[in-house]
Amino acid sequence: MIIILRQTDLTDTIRRLYSQFNNIMSVLGKGYHEMNAVHLIKTYCLPTLTYGLENSVLTEKNQG
Helix, strand or coil, rough: CEECCCCCCHHHHHHHHHHHHEEEEEEEEHCCCCCHHHHHHHHHHHHHHHHHHHHHHHECCCCC
């Protein structure tokens, strides 16, 4: 098994990240506490970004 790095289109992943971020910020409003925003972004946005990057950049190639 060979793992190949390839450049792919990450637009869907980035779109989901911005969408989640905008939803969090709109629900919190202008008088939000920074720690609440950081916790929500860490909980919802970062897993989406890391999952999208893992699935779009690394692919497996079986030879044989």
